[in-house]
Amino acid sequence: MACLLLGVCFAPCTSATASGAESLLDSKAPEFTRIDLKGKRVNLGRLRGKIVLLNFWATWCAPCQTEMPVFKEWQRQYGSQGLQVVGISMDDDDAPVRKLAAKLSLNYPVAMGDARLGMLYGGVLGLPLTYLIDRQGVVRARFQGETDPAAIETQLKQLLAR
Amino acid sequence: MRLGQIQRTLALAVLALLTTSQSFVRAQGPAAAVSPESAFSIPKTQLLQPEELNFMLHAQGAKKPLVLQVGSHVLFSQAHIAGSEYAGPGSQEAGRALLQQRVAPLPRSTFIVIYCGCCPWERCPNIGRAFKLLHDLGFINVKALYIADNFGTGWVDKGYPVERGQ
Numbered sequence: 001m002a003c004l005l006l007g008v009c010f011a012p013c014t015s016a017t018a019s020g021a022e023s024l025l026d027s028k029a030p031e032f033t034r035i036d037l038k039g040k041r042v043n044l045g046r047l048r049g050k051i052v053l054l055n056f057w058a059t060w061c062a063p064c065q066t067e068m069p070v071f072k073e074w075q076r077q078y079g080s081q082g083l084q085v086v087g088i089s090m091d092d093d094d095a096p097v098r099k100l101a102a103k104l105s106l107n108y109p110v111a112m113g114d115a116r117l118g119m120l121y122g123g124v125l126g127l128p129l130t131y132l133i134d135r136q137g138v139v140r141a142r143f144q145g146e147t148d149p150a151a152i153e154t155q156l157k158q159l160l161a162r
Numbered sequence: 163m164r165l166g167q168i169q170r171t172l173a174l175a176v177l178a179l180l181t182t183s184q185s186f187v188r189a190q191g192p193a194a195a196v197s198p199e200s201a202f203s204i205p206k207t208q209l210l211q212p213e214e215l216n217f218m219l220h221a222q223g224a225k226k227p228l229v230l231q232v233g234s235h236v237l238f239s240q241a242h243i244a245g246s247e248y249a250g251p252g253s254q255e256a257g258r259a260l261l262q263q264r265v266a267p268l269p270r271s272t273f274i275v276i277y278c279g280c281c282p283w284e285r286c287p288n289i290g291r292a293f294k295l296l297h298d299l300g301f302i303n304v305k306a307l308y309i310a311d312n313f314g315t316g317w318v319d320k321g322y323p324v325e326r327g328q
Contacts, residue, residue: 060234060287061285092251118236
């Protein structure tokens with residue numbers, strides 16, 4: 001009702017843009033290459049053939065830190081079936097990221113993100129944000145905000161079984 | 163009063179009723195003791211709904227608030243409220259120093275709106291601290307933009323004005 005009312009009162013500014021993240025579903029995942037915290041190259045294109053769990057997070061994001069140990073466990077559990085977790089930190093600098101990654105002993109690559117990478121993915125305008133990308137490099141699921149891990153795992157298992 | 167003004171006033175009144183009865187339920191938070199740095203520490207009377215701020219920014223002749231983003235710079239660079247300024251993440255000492263520096267020359271009566279939207283409201287590490295800092299500095303006309311889930315869904319996807327870049 002509020003939207004209807006506002007729509008009557010004044011139209012949204014024409015300079016406004018939608019985040020566009022939803023439009024990535026069932027599309028090829030935008031390619032990127034980053035150097036991870038250990039100095040290794042992370043190239044999304046080279047992960048073709050694997051199921052990629054692409055997780056945007058930050059050290060100041062409490063729900064992100066709840067998810068990361070779960071992703072670590074999945075990497076251990078499903079890695080042999082083709083899962084590759086990739087973490088992209090949206091922190092402004094890498095010092096706290098390195099500290100937290102070491103503390104959590106993450107078993108998957110973590111690289112620093114930036115606005116450009118965020119925009120490639122339709123705008124990372126809230127965390128956590130996780131994408132599931134299939135073996136052909138197509139985005140199959142998107143989870144924004146605090147999500148029940150079981151919901152992610154269900155879709156992950158379906159992709160792994162394909 | 164002109165017809166347009168009456169329509170706008172009515173719209174704002176209905177919005178206020180709607181938001182008070184719905185969104186603020188979540189914004190009020192748990193009944194248990196609240197950390198003074200939590201988003202829940204901000205009095206509900208000091209919260210501003212996105213619809214209200216968008217209305218203010220469009221209202222002709224009205225004095226516009228100073229809108230400050232108190233979250234991550236990476237998020238700010240991707241999209242921020244048109245005309246808003248980056249003021250540093252409230253959860254970090256460097257961020258609070260930047261905010262303090264920005265508001266230092268301003269009269270304490272300046273109408274300031276702060277926002278973040280990095281995370282769901284109840285999990286935001288920045289907004290409560292930034293609000294507390296401004297309060298402690300003596301600012302008496304500060305509102306916090308209530309973004310329930312994140313800046314994308316709470317502002318951008320609603321078609322409200324955004325800008326990109328530094």
